[in-house]
Amino acid sequence: MNLLPRRAALLATAGLAIATAGGSAALGGPSPPAATPADWAALAKLPDWTRGVWQIDWTALFGKGGRPVPPSLTPEYAAKLKAFQAGQARGENVQNDNANCVPPGMPQIMQMPYPLEFIYSPGRVTIAIETDSQVRRIYTDGRPHPDDPDDTFNGDSIGHWEGDTLVVDTIALEPHVSIAPGVGHSDKVHIVERIHQTGPDNLEIATTIDDPAVLTQPWTVTRPYLRHADWQIEEYVCEQNNHDSADDKGRAGFRLGDDSAPPAASAPAH
Protein backbone atom coordinates (compact mmCIF):
# COMPACT_ATOMS: atom_id res chain seq x y z
CA MET A 1 0.00 0.00 0.00
CA ASN A 2 2.66 2.50 0.90
CA LEU A 3 6.31 2.57 0.10
CA LEU A 4 8.54 1.26 2.81
CA PRO A 5 10.16 4.30 4.43
CA ARG A 6 13.75 4.50 3.33
CA ARG A 7 15.31 4.16 6.76
CA ALA A 8 13.19 1.10 7.57
CA ALA A 9 14.12 -0.35 4.20
CA LEU A 10 17.80 0.14 4.97
CA LEU A 11 17.35 -1.59 8.31
CA ALA A 12 15.50 -4.45 6.66
CA THR A 13 18.29 -4.80 4.12
CA ALA A 14 20.89 -4.74 6.87
CA GLY A 15 18.97 -7.47 8.67
CA LEU A 16 19.03 -9.66 5.59
CA ALA A 17 22.75 -9.17 5.23
CA ILE A 18 23.35 -10.20 8.82
CA ALA A 19 21.13 -13.25 8.45
CA THR A 20 23.04 -14.29 5.34
CA ALA A 21 26.45 -13.63 6.80
CA GLY A 22 25.53 -15.50 9.98
CA GLY A 23 24.75 -18.65 8.04
CA SER A 24 23.86 -21.52 10.31
CA ALA A 25 26.12 -20.39 13.16
CA ALA A 26 24.25 -19.70 16.38
CA LEU A 27 24.77 -16.15 17.67
CA GLY A 28 23.59 -16.87 21.22
CA GLY A 29 26.46 -19.03 22.48
CA PRO A 30 26.43 -22.71 23.41
CA SER A 31 23.09 -24.48 23.10
CA PRO A 32 21.48 -25.30 26.46
CA PRO A 33 20.74 -28.91 27.46
CA ALA A 34 17.38 -30.37 26.49
CA ALA A 35 14.56 -29.46 28.87
CA THR A 36 13.41 -32.30 31.13
CA PRO A 37 9.82 -33.06 32.21
CA ALA A 38 10.80 -31.61 35.60
CA ASP A 39 11.83 -28.36 33.89
CA TRP A 40 8.41 -28.13 32.24
CA ALA A 41 6.61 -29.05 35.48
CA ALA A 42 8.50 -26.32 37.34
CA LEU A 43 6.87 -23.70 35.12
CA ALA A 44 3.52 -24.42 36.81
CA LYS A 45 4.90 -22.87 40.00
CA LEU A 46 5.57 -19.51 38.35
CA PRO A 47 3.11 -16.63 38.85
CA ASP A 48 0.01 -16.82 36.68
CA TRP A 49 0.98 -14.22 34.08
CA THR A 50 0.42 -16.30 30.95
CA ARG A 51 -3.39 -16.09 31.13
CA GLY A 52 -4.63 -13.31 28.87
CA VAL A 53 -2.51 -10.26 28.06
CA TRP A 54 -1.33 -7.21 30.00
CA GLN A 55 -1.80 -3.62 28.93
CA ILE A 56 -0.26 -0.60 30.55
CA ASP A 57 -2.97 1.20 32.54
CA TRP A 58 -4.08 3.99 30.24
CA THR A 59 -5.47 6.04 33.10
CA ALA A 60 -2.02 6.03 34.66
CA LEU A 61 -0.32 6.52 31.29
CA PHE A 62 -2.45 9.39 30.01
CA GLY A 63 -4.19 10.73 33.07
CA LYS A 64 -3.22 12.69 36.12
CA GLY A 65 0.10 11.59 37.50
CA GLY A 66 0.96 9.87 34.24
CA ARG A 67 4.19 11.73 33.78
CA PRO A 68 7.08 9.96 35.46
CA VAL A 69 9.69 11.70 37.55
CA PRO A 70 12.13 13.17 35.02
CA PRO A 71 15.65 11.76 34.87
CA SER A 72 18.53 13.64 36.44
CA LEU A 73 20.87 14.25 33.49
CA THR A 74 24.57 14.90 33.24
CA PRO A 75 25.48 18.36 31.87
CA GLU A 76 26.24 16.87 28.42
CA TYR A 77 22.86 15.16 28.12
CA ALA A 78 20.98 18.02 29.77
CA ALA A 79 22.35 20.26 27.00
CA LYS A 80 21.27 17.72 24.37
CA LEU A 81 17.77 17.60 25.83
CA LYS A 82 17.62 21.41 25.87
CA ALA A 83 18.58 21.52 22.19
CA PHE A 84 15.98 18.84 21.47
CA GLN A 85 13.31 20.90 23.21
CA ALA A 86 14.42 24.07 21.42
CA GLY A 87 13.90 22.17 18.17
CA GLN A 88 10.37 21.30 19.22
CA ALA A 89 9.56 25.00 19.33
CA ARG A 90 10.51 25.09 15.62
CA GLY A 91 8.36 22.08 14.75
CA GLU A 92 11.31 19.69 14.88
CA ASN A 93 11.64 16.61 17.12
CA VAL A 94 7.87 16.29 17.31
CA GLN A 95 7.80 12.98 15.49
CA ASN A 96 10.15 10.07 16.03
CA ASP A 97 11.25 7.12 13.95
CA ASN A 98 8.38 4.99 15.23
CA ALA A 99 6.29 6.97 12.73
CA ASN A 100 8.62 5.46 10.10
CA CYS A 101 7.85 2.01 11.51
CA VAL A 102 11.16 1.71 13.36
CA PRO A 103 10.45 0.08 16.76
CA PRO A 104 11.25 2.28 19.79
CA GLY A 105 13.45 -0.31 21.50
CA MET A 106 13.97 -0.66 25.26
CA PRO A 107 12.68 0.70 27.53
CA GLN A 108 9.97 2.53 25.62
CA ILE A 109 8.70 -0.60 23.83
CA MET A 110 7.41 -1.76 27.24
CA GLN A 111 5.48 1.49 27.71
CA MET A 112 3.55 1.60 24.46
CA PRO A 113 -0.25 1.66 24.75
CA TYR A 114 -0.77 -1.87 23.39
CA PRO A 115 -0.71 -5.16 25.29
CA LEU A 116 2.08 -7.58 26.22
CA GLU A 117 1.92 -11.37 26.51
CA PHE A 118 4.12 -13.49 28.79
CA ILE A 119 5.15 -16.93 27.57
CA TYR A 120 7.03 -19.36 29.83
CA SER A 121 9.28 -22.12 28.63
CA PRO A 122 12.20 -23.82 30.38
CA GLY A 123 15.02 -21.34 30.89
CA ARG A 124 13.22 -18.49 29.22
CA VAL A 125 10.50 -15.89 29.63
CA THR A 126 9.33 -14.50 26.31
CA ILE A 127 7.41 -11.25 26.10
CA ALA A 128 5.40 -10.82 22.91
CA ILE A 129 4.59 -7.15 22.40
CA GLU A 130 1.76 -6.08 20.14
CA THR A 131 3.37 -2.78 19.16
CA ASP A 132 5.39 -3.40 16.01
CA SER A 133 5.07 -7.18 16.66
CA GLN A 134 8.15 -7.07 18.87
CA VAL A 135 9.49 -9.96 20.97
CA ARG A 136 11.81 -9.94 23.98
CA ARG A 137 13.58 -13.12 25.00
CA ILE A 138 14.69 -13.11 28.63
CA TYR A 139 16.99 -16.02 29.41
CA THR A 140 16.45 -17.34 32.94
CA ASP A 141 18.75 -20.38 32.67
CA GLY A 142 21.57 -18.72 34.55
CA ARG A 143 23.65 -17.68 31.58
CA PRO A 144 25.54 -14.38 31.78
CA HIS A 145 25.32 -11.65 29.15
CA PRO A 146 27.57 -12.40 26.17
CA ASP A 147 31.08 -10.95 26.48
CA ASP A 148 30.66 -8.81 23.39
CA PRO A 149 26.93 -8.55 22.61
CA ASP A 150 25.64 -6.92 19.46
CA ASP A 151 23.67 -3.71 20.06
CA THR A 152 19.98 -4.27 19.40
CA PHE A 153 16.73 -2.33 19.81
CA ASN A 154 15.54 -4.43 22.74
CA GLY A 155 19.02 -5.23 24.04
CA ASP A 156 20.34 -8.47 25.54
CA SER A 157 18.21 -9.64 28.46
CA ILE A 158 18.84 -12.19 31.19
CA GLY A 159 16.58 -12.70 34.18
CA HIS A 160 15.95 -14.55 37.40
CA TRP A 161 13.11 -15.00 39.86
CA GLU A 162 13.28 -13.51 43.36
CA GLY A 163 10.21 -15.18 44.83
CA ASP A 164 7.33 -14.06 42.61
CA THR A 165 9.27 -11.12 41.16
CA LEU A 166 10.94 -11.47 37.80
CA VAL A 167 14.13 -9.42 37.68
CA VAL A 168 15.34 -8.64 34.17
CA ASP A 169 18.78 -7.27 33.35
CA THR A 170 19.25 -5.65 29.95
CA ILE A 171 22.32 -4.20 28.21
CA ALA A 172 23.58 -3.50 24.66
CA LEU A 173 21.05 -1.10 23.17
CA GLU A 174 21.21 0.05 19.57
CA PRO A 175 22.83 3.54 19.52
CA HIS A 176 19.75 5.35 18.14
CA VAL A 177 17.38 4.05 20.82
CA SER A 178 16.19 6.75 23.25
CA ILE A 179 15.54 5.98 26.90
CA ALA A 180 13.08 8.90 26.92
CA PRO A 181 12.14 11.53 24.32
CA GLY A 182 15.28 13.58 23.65
CA VAL A 183 17.44 11.42 25.93
CA GLY A 184 19.85 8.98 24.30
CA HIS A 185 22.18 6.53 25.97
CA SER A 186 25.79 5.41 25.96
CA ASP A 187 27.28 1.94 25.59
CA LYS A 188 27.19 1.73 29.41
CA VAL A 189 23.40 1.74 29.58
CA HIS A 190 22.03 -0.86 31.96
CA ILE A 191 18.35 -1.50 32.61
CA VAL A 192 16.89 -3.53 35.47
CA GLU A 193 13.18 -4.32 35.48
CA ARG A 194 11.41 -5.72 38.52
CA ILE A 195 8.10 -7.27 37.46
CA HIS A 196 5.61 -8.42 40.06
CA GLN A 197 1.90 -8.88 40.57
CA THR A 198 0.12 -6.40 42.87
CA GLY A 199 -3.38 -7.91 42.57
CA PRO A 200 -5.24 -10.70 40.78
CA ASP A 201 -5.21 -8.75 37.52
CA ASN A 202 -2.57 -6.13 38.30
CA LEU A 203 1.06 -6.16 37.41
CA GLU A 204 3.70 -3.56 38.18
CA ILE A 205 6.96 -3.04 36.37
CA ALA A 206 9.62 -0.87 38.01
CA THR A 207 12.26 0.01 35.43
CA THR A 208 15.58 1.36 36.66
CA ILE A 209 18.03 2.74 34.14
CA ASP A 210 21.64 3.40 34.91
CA ASP A 211 24.03 5.08 32.49
CA PRO A 212 26.93 7.09 33.98
CA ALA A 213 27.38 9.12 30.80
CA VAL A 214 23.75 10.21 30.73
CA LEU A 215 22.30 10.03 34.26
CA THR A 216 23.71 11.46 37.48
CA GLN A 217 21.85 8.74 39.39
CA PRO A 218 19.79 5.67 38.45
CA TRP A 219 16.36 6.60 37.12
CA THR A 220 13.35 4.50 38.09
CA VAL A 221 9.93 4.60 36.43
CA THR A 222 7.15 2.39 37.80
CA ARG A 223 4.17 1.56 35.62
CA PRO A 224 0.96 -0.39 36.39
CA TYR A 225 -0.43 -2.94 33.93
CA LEU A 226 -3.90 -4.49 33.82
CA ARG A 227 -4.76 -8.04 32.78
CA HIS A 228 -7.21 -8.46 29.92
CA ALA A 229 -8.00 -12.17 30.12
CA ASP A 230 -10.23 -12.16 27.04
CA TRP A 231 -7.85 -10.36 24.69
CA GLN A 232 -5.18 -11.79 22.47
CA ILE A 233 -2.20 -10.15 20.82
CA GLU A 234 -3.09 -8.99 17.31
CA GLU A 235 -0.76 -8.73 14.35
CA TYR A 236 0.92 -5.33 13.93
CA VAL A 237 2.80 -4.93 10.68
CA CYS A 238 3.53 -1.22 10.67
CA GLU A 239 4.44 -1.15 6.99
CA GLN A 240 0.99 -2.45 6.02
CA ASN A 241 -0.60 0.96 5.54
CA ASN A 242 1.45 3.70 7.15
CA HIS A 243 0.62 7.28 6.20
CA ASP A 244 2.86 8.89 8.82
CA SER A 245 6.51 9.83 8.76
CA ALA A 246 9.26 11.73 10.49
CA ASP A 247 12.02 13.43 8.52
CA ASP A 248 15.65 13.68 9.65
CA LYS A 249 14.82 16.67 11.86
CA GLY A 250 11.83 14.94 13.43
CA ARG A 251 9.25 16.99 11.55
CA ALA A 252 5.92 15.23 11.10
CA GLY A 253 4.75 14.12 7.67
CA PHE A 254 1.35 12.81 6.67
CA ARG A 255 0.68 11.20 3.31
CA LEU A 256 -2.76 11.72 1.85
CA GLY A 257 -3.97 9.93 -1.22
CA ASP A 258 -6.30 7.19 -2.23
CA ASP A 259 -4.90 3.74 -1.51
CA SER A 260 -7.99 1.89 -2.63
CA ALA A 261 -7.02 1.67 -6.28
CA PRO A 262 -5.28 -1.55 -7.27
CA PRO A 263 -1.61 -1.20 -8.22
CA ALA A 264 -0.95 -0.50 -11.87
CA ALA A 265 -0.25 -3.59 -13.92
CA SER A 266 3.47 -4.12 -14.40
CA ALA A 267 4.89 -4.04 -17.89
CA PRO A 268 4.88 -7.45 -19.57
CA ALA A 269 8.24 -9.20 -19.54
CA HIS A 270 9.97 -9.71 -22.85
Next chain:
Amino acid sequence: MMRTCLRAAAAVLAGAGALAAAAPALAHHSTAMFDMDHEVQLTGTVKDFQWTQPHTWIDFLVTDSSGVTEYGVEGMSPSYLSRNGWSKHTLSPGDKVTLSIHPLRDGRKGGFDASITWPDGKVMYNLPRRGADGAIKP
Protein backbone atom coordinates in the same frame (compact mmCIF):
# COMPACT_ATOMS: atom_id res chain seq x y z
CA MET B 1 -26.25 1.45 25.84
CA MET B 2 -26.15 4.51 23.63
CA ARG B 3 -27.30 6.65 26.53
CA THR B 4 -24.37 5.39 28.57
CA CYS B 5 -21.98 6.19 25.74
CA LEU B 6 -23.31 9.71 25.44
CA ARG B 7 -23.01 10.27 29.16
CA ALA B 8 -19.47 9.02 29.03
CA ALA B 9 -18.84 11.38 26.14
CA ALA B 10 -20.15 14.29 28.14
CA ALA B 11 -17.80 13.33 30.94
CA VAL B 12 -15.02 13.22 28.40
CA LEU B 13 -15.52 16.78 27.24
CA ALA B 14 -14.44 18.12 30.62
CA GLY B 15 -11.21 16.18 30.37
CA ALA B 16 -10.70 16.65 26.65
CA GLY B 17 -7.68 18.90 27.10
CA ALA B 18 -5.90 16.29 29.16
CA LEU B 19 -6.68 13.62 26.60
CA ALA B 20 -5.52 15.75 23.71
CA ALA B 21 -2.23 16.34 25.48
CA ALA B 22 -1.95 12.61 26.09
CA ALA B 23 -2.89 11.68 22.55
CA PRO B 24 0.65 11.66 21.13
CA ALA B 25 1.36 8.32 22.72
CA LEU B 26 -1.94 6.80 21.65
CA ALA B 27 -0.74 5.86 18.23
CA HIS B 28 2.62 4.90 16.87
CA HIS B 29 3.35 8.56 16.27
CA SER B 30 2.67 11.98 17.68
CA THR B 31 -0.36 14.01 16.69
CA ALA B 32 1.67 17.11 15.83
CA MET B 33 0.15 17.33 12.34
CA PHE B 34 -3.44 17.39 13.62
CA ASP B 35 -5.33 20.15 15.39
CA MET B 36 -6.26 18.15 18.50
CA ASP B 37 -8.04 21.16 20.05
CA HIS B 38 -10.76 21.30 17.42
CA GLU B 39 -13.10 18.90 15.65
CA VAL B 40 -14.60 19.49 12.21
CA GLN B 41 -17.75 17.71 11.01
CA LEU B 42 -17.74 16.22 7.52
CA THR B 43 -20.92 14.73 6.07
CA GLY B 44 -20.41 12.58 3.02
CA THR B 45 -19.87 9.12 1.60
CA VAL B 46 -17.32 6.44 2.43
CA LYS B 47 -15.24 5.64 -0.64
CA ASP B 48 -13.04 3.08 1.10
CA PHE B 49 -12.47 1.80 4.65
CA GLN B 50 -9.09 0.19 5.22
CA TRP B 51 -8.88 -2.10 8.29
CA THR B 52 -5.09 -1.99 8.49
CA GLN B 53 -2.15 -1.45 10.84
CA PRO B 54 -0.80 0.82 12.12
CA HIS B 55 -3.94 2.81 11.47
CA THR B 56 -7.33 2.38 9.95
CA TRP B 57 -8.00 4.72 7.05
CA ILE B 58 -11.13 6.23 5.51
CA ASP B 59 -11.20 7.70 2.02
CA PHE B 60 -14.17 10.02 2.33
CA LEU B 61 -16.04 12.00 -0.32
CA VAL B 62 -17.75 15.28 0.54
CA THR B 63 -19.96 16.94 -2.06
CA ASP B 64 -20.83 20.62 -2.02
CA SER B 65 -21.64 23.32 -4.55
CA SER B 66 -18.04 23.35 -5.79
CA GLY B 67 -17.98 19.62 -6.46
CA VAL B 68 -16.61 16.53 -4.76
CA THR B 69 -13.68 16.75 -2.35
CA GLU B 70 -11.82 13.66 -1.15
CA TYR B 71 -10.55 13.54 2.44
CA GLY B 72 -8.02 11.10 3.89
CA VAL B 73 -8.88 10.29 7.49
CA GLU B 74 -6.67 8.28 9.80
CA GLY B 75 -8.07 6.30 12.72
CA MET B 76 -6.96 4.12 15.60
CA SER B 77 -5.54 0.67 14.90
CA PRO B 78 -7.69 -2.40 14.18
CA SER B 79 -6.43 -4.04 17.38
CA TYR B 80 -7.58 -1.10 19.51
CA LEU B 81 -10.85 -0.65 17.66
CA SER B 82 -11.76 -4.35 17.64
CA ARG B 83 -11.53 -4.28 21.45
CA ASN B 84 -14.00 -1.40 21.40
CA GLY B 85 -16.82 -2.70 19.28
CA TRP B 86 -15.55 -1.94 15.81
CA SER B 87 -14.86 -4.41 13.02
CA LYS B 88 -13.79 -4.40 9.41
CA HIS B 89 -17.53 -4.21 8.62
CA THR B 90 -18.19 -1.03 10.63
CA LEU B 91 -17.94 1.02 7.44
CA SER B 92 -18.43 0.00 3.83
CA PRO B 93 -18.04 1.89 0.56
CA GLY B 94 -21.17 3.91 -0.13
CA ASP B 95 -22.10 4.42 3.53
CA LYS B 96 -23.35 7.93 4.23
CA VAL B 97 -22.15 9.17 7.61
CA THR B 98 -20.80 12.22 9.42
CA LEU B 99 -17.17 12.12 10.54
CA SER B 100 -15.92 14.35 13.31
CA ILE B 101 -12.22 14.82 12.65
CA HIS B 102 -9.22 16.63 14.06
CA PRO B 103 -8.16 18.42 10.87
CA LEU B 104 -4.66 18.61 9.45
CA ARG B 105 -2.94 21.80 10.57
CA ASP B 106 -1.50 22.41 7.10
CA GLY B 107 -4.94 22.83 5.52
CA ARG B 108 -4.82 19.74 3.31
CA LYS B 109 -7.99 17.66 3.15
CA GLY B 110 -7.54 15.14 5.91
CA GLY B 111 -7.29 14.51 9.61
CA PHE B 112 -7.73 12.03 12.45
CA ASP B 113 -11.14 10.55 13.14
CA ALA B 114 -12.66 11.32 16.55
CA SER B 115 -16.11 9.79 16.01
CA ILE B 116 -18.64 8.70 13.42
CA THR B 117 -22.36 9.52 13.48
CA TRP B 118 -24.83 7.57 11.37
CA PRO B 119 -28.04 9.13 9.98
CA ASP B 120 -30.10 7.25 12.61
CA GLY B 121 -28.15 8.96 15.41
CA LYS B 122 -25.86 6.07 16.29
CA VAL B 123 -22.39 7.26 17.32
CA MET B 124 -19.13 5.32 17.49
CA TYR B 125 -16.01 6.82 18.98
CA ASN B 126 -12.60 6.29 17.49
CA LEU B 127 -10.41 8.06 20.00
CA PRO B 128 -10.41 6.80 23.59
CA ARG B 129 -12.78 8.50 26.01
CA ARG B 130 -12.64 9.11 29.69
CA GLY B 131 -15.48 7.23 31.41
CA ALA B 132 -17.86 8.65 33.99
CA ASP B 133 -15.57 7.18 36.65
CA GLY B 134 -12.64 9.16 35.28
CA ALA B 135 -10.86 6.10 33.92
CA ILE B 136 -9.62 6.07 30.35
CA LYS B 137 -10.95 2.92 28.74
CA PRO B 138 -8.46 1.05 26.59
